[in-house]
Amino acid sequence: MLFKDWEEVNGELNSALSLFPSPLLLERKEGYDIRQPADRQLLAEALAQADQAQLLHLDMLDKNYVLIKSFLEGYGEVAKLLGPVVSAWS
Numbered sequence: 083m084l085f086k087d088w089e090e091v092n093g094e095l096n097s098a099l100s101l102f103p104s105p106l107l108l109e110r111k112e113g114y115d116i117r118q119p120a121d122r123q124l125l126a127e128a129l130a131q132a133d134q135a136q137l138l139h140l141d142m143l144d145k146n147y148v149l150i151k152s153f154l155e156g157y158g159e160v161a162k163l164l165g166p167v168v169s170a171w172s
Contacts, residue, residue, distance in 0.1 A: 085160065095153055098146040104128040114159055119138055126154055 086094075096113040106128045114121045142158055 085164070088115075088117060089143075091153065095150065098149045099125075102128070102132075102146045102150065104132060106131065111165075116153055122157065123153060125150060129154070 092113060092115055095116055099107060099114060106124065114125065115123065129147065132147065
């Protein structure tokens, strides 16, 4: 099983967020780190508050929404497999 490194995951996450319409995410200048509990919480809140009408295009969910949601949902399982994670920011 191959995993992307954390920098690649965070790079994809932040690219998706740059195109994701959420007022909760507007004030943040620095990038998000999926390993940080506070960042995961804020992203989960932004997804929960997202206007579903804005996320649909041609009866398909916005790819950025799906990517962000997938990263958040998969983080717990991946973190269990990889063991304790030390943040690059600590």
